[in-house]
Amino acid sequence: MITATNLSKIYxxxxxxxxxxxxxxxxxxxxxxxxxxxxxxxxxxxxLDLIQxxxxxxxxxxxxxxxxxxxxxxxxxxxDESFLIGYLTPEEYFYFVGELRGANKADIDDFLAxxxxxxxxxxxxxxxxxxxLSKGNxxxxxxxxxxxxxxxxxxxxxxxxxxDPTTQIRLKKIIKELTENRETTVLxxxxxxxxxxxxxxxxxxxxxGEPVKDIKxxxxxxxxxxxxxxxxxxxTQAEEL
Amino acid sequence: MEWKSFFRxxxxxxxxxxxxxxIFLALYFSVAFLILGIGLxxxxxxxxxxxxxxxxxxxxxxxxxxxxxGYRFMLQTLPVLDIKPLLNLPIAxxxxxxxxxxxxxxxxxxxxxxxxxxxxxxxxxxxxxxGTLNLIGWMTAMIAITQCVNFLNFIIKKKFTxxxxxxxxxxxxxxxxxxxxxxxxxxxxFWFGKMMDFLxxxxxxxxVPIILVIALYKWNQLNLESKxxxxxxxxxxxxxxxxxxxxxxxxxxxxxxxxxxxLKLIWRNKRPKTTIYMSLxxxxxxxxxxxxxxxxxxxxxxxxxxxxxxxxFMINFGQFVPSWDASYYPMIMSQNxxxxxxxxxxxxxxxxxxxxxxxxTTPYIYFGWNILLINMVAAxxxxxxxxxxxxxxxxxxxxxxxxxxxxxMNYQGTGAMQWLVSIPLMVVPMLIxxxxxxxxxxxxxxxxxxGLGILGLLLRPNLMExxxxxxxxxxxxxxxxxxQTGE
Numbered sequence: 001m002i003t004a005t006n007l008s009k010i011y012x013x014x015x016x017x018x019x020x021x022x023x024x025x026x027x028x029x030x031x032x033x034x035x036x037x038x039x040x041x042x043x044x045x046x047x048l049d050l051i052q053x054x055x056x057x058x059x060x061x062x063x064x065x066x067x068x069x070x071x072x073x074x075x076x077x078x079x080d081e082s083f084l085i086g087y088l089t090p091e092e093y094f095y096f097v098g099e100l101r102g103a104n105k106a107d108i109d110d111f112l113a114x115x116x117x118x119x120x121x122x123x124x125x126x127x128x129x130x131x132x133l134s135k136g137n138x139x140x141x142x143x144x145x146x147x148x149x150x151x152x153x154x155x156x157x158x159x160x161x162x163x164d165p166t167t168q169i170r171l172k173k174i175i176k177e178l179t180e181n182r183e184t185t186v187l188x189x190x191x192x193x194x195x196x197x198x199x200x201x202x203x204x205x206x207x208x209g210e211p212v213k214d215i216k217x218x219x220x221x222x223x224x225x226x227x228x229x230x231x232x233x234x235x236t237q238a239e240e241l
Numbered sequence: 242m243e244w245k246s247f248f249r250x251x252x253x254x255x256x257x258x259x260x261x262x263x264i265f266l267a268l269y270f271s272v273a274f275l276i277l278g279i280g281l282x283x284x285x286x287x288x289x290x291x292x293x294x295x296x297x298x299x300x301x302x303x304x305x306x307x308x309x310x311g312y313r314f315m316l317q318t319l320p321v322l323d324i325k326p327l328l329n330l331p332i333a334x335x336x337x338x339x340x341x342x343x344x345x346x347x348x349x350x351x352x353x354x355x356x357x358x359x360x361x362x363x364x365x366x367x368x369x370x371x372g373t374l375n376l377i378g379w380m381t382a383m384i385a386i387t388q389c390v391n392f393l394n395f396i397i398k399k400k401f402t403x404x405x406x407x408x409x410x411x412x413x414x415x416x417x418x419x420x421x422x423x424x425x426x427x428x429x430x431f432w433f434g435k436m437m438d439f440l441x442x443x444x445x446x447x448x449v450p451i452i453l454v455i456a457l458y459k460w461n462q463l464n465l466e467s468k469x470x471x472x473x474x475x476x477x478x479x480x481x482x483x484x485x486x487x488x489x490x491x492x493x494x495x496x497x498x499x500x501x502x503x504l505k506l507i508w509r510n511k512r513p514k515t516t517i518y519m520s521l522x523x524x525x526x527x528x529x530x531x532x533x534x535x536x537x538x539x540x541x542x543x544x545x546x547x548x549x550x551x552x553x554f555m556i557n558f559g560q561f562v563p564s565w566d567a568s569y570y571p572m573i574m575s576q577n578x579x580x581x582x583x584x585x586x587x588x589x590x591x592x593x594x595x596x597x598x599x600x601x602t603t604p605y606i607y608f609g610w611n612i613l614l615i616n617m618v619a620a621x622x623x624x625x626x627x628x629x630x631x632x633x634x635x636x637x638x639x640x641x642x643x644x645x646x647x648x649x650m651n652y653q654g655t656g657a658m659q660w661l662v663s664i665p666l667m668v669v670p671m672l673i674x675x676x677x678x679x680x681x682x683x684x685x686x687x688x689x690x691x692g693l694g695i696l697g698l699l700l701r702p703n704l705m706e707x708x709x710x711x712x713x714x715x716x717x718x719x720x721x722x723x724x725q726t727g728e
């Protein structure tokens with residue numbers, strides 16, 4: 001259960017995020033879409049208390065994220081490469097995260113066995129440091145690490161970007177399985193409308209920091225989103241004329 | 242562009258403060274050198290009335306050059322250009338390289354010797370029986386030699402910092418020559434002086450050092466150009482991962498994963514690894530002072546050395562505490578890591594380093610019991626007082642450290658700055674000791690310092706709580722600062 005109230009973030013006079021009220025019930029798979037600069041990453045960073053809100057608060061399972069650290073044990077995330085430790089091998093990184101989340105080596109080994117497919121033999125046992133992996137492979141490590149230790153909330157920023165098609169399909173499967181038992185809340189942002197509509201049951205569209213659409217995903221959602229974004233292009237073009 | 246990156250970087254405030262201090266030091270040295278330059282001729286004439294001052298100076302030129310190379314290597318920061326954005330802009334490779342090299346010619350270190358050379362040369366023209374032309378030749382040669390040192394330093398730093406072992410033959414030959422000189426077998430500085438004398442008599446020979454400068458410039462140019470590719474730095478890096486686990490850290494319970502992490506951090510990255518070598522190297526620092534009787538009377542100075550030797554790792558590593566983790570700081574902040582544990586593990590690691598270094602200093606007992614006692618007390622003080630101070634200071638760190646870079650080359654590393662920051666850590670205990678020792682006695686001074694150390698240790702949990710609070714407060718600024726990759 002995540003609640004944002006009266007939340008805004010201002011950078012140098014420009015409002016980059018402004019959310020009056022947003023509720024994400026536990027167990028929901030929640031998608032955030034929007035153009036560049038719409039405030040997707042800002043929202044996630046606020047949720048992880050990496051930046052300070054100008055006004056308002058975010059509550060993660062009734063804990064104010066900017067005031068307590070109590071949300072950390074059940075929240076996992078992968079925003080960008082700064083969540084990886086470059087001088088570790090993938091295994092070591094998983095063990096490290098595992099230890100932080102109270103899982104021992106054997107647990108992690110079991111856990112990783114489920115992802116053999118996803119890694120495609122490019123991650124485990126290659127004796128390479130994370131910093132030497134390709135961007136796509138780094139991303140895979142980050143995403144899987146965010147799933148360690150059964151977190152109640154999983155936050156993934158642009159998980160599909162930089163991944164090859166095969167991996168994208170596998171990732172979608174993983175996310176779906178994750179939300180199947182309705183215990184894990186998954187938050188995803190993406191530019192790719194097709195992917196989000198496939199995995200998320202609810203989609204919020206951000207535009208210049210304001211939530212402009214809040215859709216419960218159905219058959220029609222994809223076309224609705226597509227027409228919204230192409231409509232926006234039409235509007236701006238009209239303005240330019 | 243460089244100005245912008247300076248003013249927009251995260252730590253402008255700190256940078257400016259330190260810059261002011263540096264400028265002050267620069268002025269101080271300029272004036273000192275100028276006075277030396279003006280006073281040198283009359284002084285030498287007075288001290289050695291039957292020798293020609295110019296010939297005397299010439300004999301010391303070589304010694305000065307070696308010394309200059311040494312301090313430049315430690316202190317001078319090379320102009321670094323971030324080449325990535327320049328690569329695909331229409332800027333000729335050679336132009337960028339030339340810019341860097343020519344910029345280095347205007348380094349303050351190049352002007353310093355001028356303050357001696359020019360006044361001294363002018364004195365010689367008026368006082369001695371050499372012709373004006375001869376001395377202009379001499380001055381030109383000296384200036385050219387200074388530039389030679391500049392470029393030599395440049396090439397050493399660029400070419401060999403990645404591979405310090407390649408320098409060993411050069412260092413060995415210098416040591417060998419110095420030894421020969423010392424035992425008066427072959428006095429190279431004497432012959433070098435003779436050469437300089439010869440140059441004064443034949444001023445047109447000043448062309449030789451100038452040619453040397455040009456040659457070194459070319460060498461640098463070629464060397465830099467060959468490195469002017471993005472993948473030049475990448476090529477060798479893909480070595481096999483070292484999968485040591487440091488399993489023994491498990492004993493430390495909750496802190497174990499962090500300790501393990503930090504050890505890997507130190508072991509696998511160039512920058513922190515060098516701090517270890519530095520620490521071991523600087524253990525020899527005491528050898529410079531203990532044998533000499535001059536300092537026996539002034540024991541407070543031993544405190545300084547003690548703090549320095551047992552705390553060198555603490556200073557080098559602790560000073561940059563959160564910055565080491567800069568590249569993944571957001572992860573540390575959003576993972577299940579309580580701030581206090583994170584800091585405690587750092588404190589623990591540093592404390593261990595102090596203990597290990599303190600144990601390694603025990604052989605100095607050879608020079609007296611008091612030295613051993615002082616070192617142990619200094620170690621205690623380091624653990625109790627300086628560790629929390631450094632961690633606290635770390636909360637003001639907003640500067641990212643690139644772990645892969647070698648410390649000598651980059652601005653973030655060793656350089657005049659770093660030593661300036663660490664002075665109070667060493668001077669304060671020295672003052673406390675000196676006051677107590679002077680007014681009461683040696684034992685009381687020792688007890689006083691250890692008392693402070695123990696007090697710090699007892700208060701450690703509370704201090705850590707407080708420091709963790711400060712870190713939490715400054716968290717956003719730090720995350721933001723660490724994102725800036727620039728200098």
